[in-house]
Amino acid sequence: MEPSLKYFDYLDYIVFAFMLIISALIGVYFAFFAKVKQNTTSEYLMGGKTMGTFPISMSLIASYISGISVLGMPAEIYTYGTQFWMIMCSEGLVSLTVAIAILPVFYKLQITSSYEYLKLRFNETVRLLGSILFLTKMLLYIPIVIYVPALAFSQVTGINLHLVTPVVCIVCIFYTTLGGLKAVVWTDTVQTIVMTAALIVVLVMGTISVGGFTEVWNRSDLGGRLEFFNFDWDPTIRHTFWTVTIGNYFSWLASCSINQAMVQRCLAMPSLKSATVTLFVLMFGLMFLITMCCYMGLVIFASYHKCDPITRGYIAKSDQLLPYFVMNIATALPGLPGLFVSGVFSAALSSMSTGLNSMTGVIFEDLIKPRVKTPLSEAKASSIMKVMVVVIGSICVGLVFVVEKMGALIQASGSMGAITAGPLLGIFTLGMFFPCANSIGALVGGLISGSLIAWISIGTQINMAHGQIKFPQKPISLDGCDPNWVSEYLSVALTSDNTQHDVKLPFILFRLSYMYYTATGLITTVAVGLVVSFLTGCNKGQNIHTNLLSPVIHRFVNKHSSNSDVVVSQNCNNDDMQLKQLKN
Incomplete structure (x- = not known):
């Protein structure tokens, strides 16, 4: 018997509404009832720098495992196999890199916006470029984050996703505006628990419904889904072991090291040691959740291995597989669909609130504050930031209509995010x-790199839309579908035009795996930046404080040498740090 389409009942709506109410009340608490009100810049953006390891870790996990991951990863595994699962191989190395080489720099400087570093190391123009690249990245990312839960909610309720979207945003904007970083962090903590609980319940029930773990694995193996070690070096193959490990190392490094959301939370910790501990808690938490999301894809395939619901027409896109699966096993546990959609919304709300809070910090610290002639009062600054949250959130809602036209969530978010991630990582690497490396090199390198990746990413999307780029999918079966429908489907397929047309391969860069976009952006920025820096005299005769350089290169630089093109000094005072570079 084929599964029929099911929708929410009253208990599901109650569970879902309860999650939204709890999120809103946390914002109300930190705005009006907490001992320390969120009415200063430090409290609103940095939580007074007194946040604990547990809530910050949970907040980061929730921020990085968004609804894109919860819905996109199972769809990825179902459609293309398990190769993507190997992204976990680079997680530990990224955490070590950040803890040893990058985080100490930000912690010593104690800055609110990570892009303040670019002014200290280079100049105001490079700082402005970094801020704009970050804001562009988040404006591309947040609409995808909003679209994901709306898609899931639409699937299980029948309500149009464009009616759901404003509800998600209003709740998120509400508690982010009122409660600042503390509300965002504690709401993220609650939402992480809800998300994890939802995934575990669905996984256990799904595995039992198929017949156990062994049956899930065997069906996945017979269906060709198990592929972990494709060692092909061809960079145009969408996912191989090398693209998902090497490529993910650089993409995750960009997200985990210089991202404002990450830096802001780490600097909200009372010490560098506690911030480092948070990094490794984040690593293990992400590995656990990624494993659950990827295994979910195998469970879904094992459930529908004889009748693909996409080809059958029950759902329109692979990203709807998980909500559809949940609704079909929901009869065994009332309220499960509500818990699941709450989990997806939780992942999305946490990512959106983090994005809004970090974007507000960057706009205020990097774009508004330096251009205000008279210092703003704390109350006025807090009011400005709250207005900005509302404005940014509203813009993101409008961009959801663009996201709906894009392809699979995992690839769309990865390729769009890389437009800015690679150049940003490259500029910070130069510094x-x-x-x-000097300011001219950083500026030119960042601009050329950003333009290159934007051209590649947009060109790839256009070629995909025109059918000139297609990725081989794993086989599906219709043997278990309704025989009458299969006969009708086959007759239509046989009478359709199956003539093979010669398709000219697009330019090779458009065929490059999207996993390599960030690495390409980084390499381009550094290469161009160094060449331009050498052509423009590097930093000859200028003084760079060691706090601005990564600890791992301190032993290699020539300190206090007047014969060197760059003088690295440990003796600059606070005024020197603000001026960043002083002539000898």
């Missing part, structure tokens, strides 16, 4: 690891 922290290459004392010879």
